[in-house]
Amino acid sequence: MDKKLFYIVYLFLFNLIGTVHGQDRKIEVEGYFQQDSAMLGERVAYVLKVQYGEGSNIIFPDSTYDFSPFVLLEKKTFMSNTSEGVTLDSAVYFVSNFSLDPISNFSLPVYEVFKYDSLVHRPLEVSLALKLIIDNIPDELSFKDNNIYQPIETEFNFPLMIAIILSFALIGLGILFFFGKKIKRRWEIWLEKRKYKLFALKWKKAEEEFAAHPDMNHADELLGLWKTYMEHLKAKPFREWTTIEISDFLENKDIIKDFREIEMVLYAGKAGNNIPKACQNLWNICSDTYQQKITATDERK
Structure with a gap:
């Protein structure tokens, strides 16, 4: 039997048996940003929640996951909460956006792990808008006429002064070395x-x-x-x-x-x-x- 077909049949039978025994294997995943926009490189919190019944083994993504177009800064996890056979797990991912796209879409999955395989459960994509810190540049720039001289403060060039002093010192030493006796x-x-x-x-x-x-x-x-x-x-x-x-x-x-x-x-x-x-x-x-x-x-x- 083909290996792929074997896994499909296996998962079908596994879910069917779970239903027969009254085990509810329905998994609900939710993910969202705590804000709708952020500046370039700003620290943003992404909340990931999952609800599942008894017998499910759920794993959250770690630092090895590709968070593109975001960069993972930190991950915080919380204690599981089980009520009437339904367990709630959650984690907060702190990420930064370095993409120049006006809108960045993101969806972080969770994994249901079986003995020989796993399923990916992914929430709906959420959007994060890029917040600009400067206004849009107009098509035509207007300049203010000003013909008044504006003095610009200049710093004293100490390295140049030291170089000149050292040059004169070397020249003086050279003159003394070759013509010192005659000069004396x-x-x-x-x-x-x-x-x-x-x-x-x-x-x-x-x-x-x-x-x-x-x-x-x-x-x-x-x-x-x-x-x-x-x-x-x-x-x-x-x-x-x-x-x-x-x-x-x-x-x-x-x-x-x-x-x-x-x-x-x-x-x-x-x-x-x-x-x-x-x-x-x-x-x-x-x-x-x-x-x-x-x-x-x-x-x-």
Whole structure:
């Protein structure tokens, strides 16, 4: 016998025997949404109820069922309620609709399970309308004329600022790496020339005031200015040395005469005849020492 025909005969005989024994096998299934419309992706409750008599084995769909066009979010089941031989089972399925169709139809079945087969009992389809959150766009758009400038706030571009700073830093490091020594020498020479010009102005002024007023204060100021500048050029304690010590260090015995001409005014209060020449000699020593220093700095490897 054909297998399909066998199942049909089996089910017919099974129902017939149930009727003979007075067992009511009528099954009523009801399914409905708790609302008639929902927004896209909104959580919606679908209620599924089934009433059946004694001897029936009813199973509700689980998460493996295809809920298209809906997506199952959660399922809640309730205790069976039996009264006068009729049992009521129910469950609530929480689903979401992601279809853009204006109307979505849905019907969730229950299964009556036998020993070797099962029957599907499906309620009537129910509809769920898609709720739009914006109004329909008109066919012709109307724009409001407005020629007033509207300022737009702009955020400061911190990543660009950091990139620029890093770029300048890398360029600076590269310049220092390749040209650092030359830049340092030029800087030292520039500073030395600046100090020399400042000394020349002070020396000229002090020399003129000493020539006009050859007294102790002007003589002390002139010698102090010379010793201070020579101390800077040679990095030696000229202000602490005596005239003899300065002469020995510079290997210049004639400087003793120049100092004596000025020191006569400082200690004896008497001006000599060779003060202008002594001042010129002291200036020449400073000038020659300065030239030697910047030349040594410029030629340094």
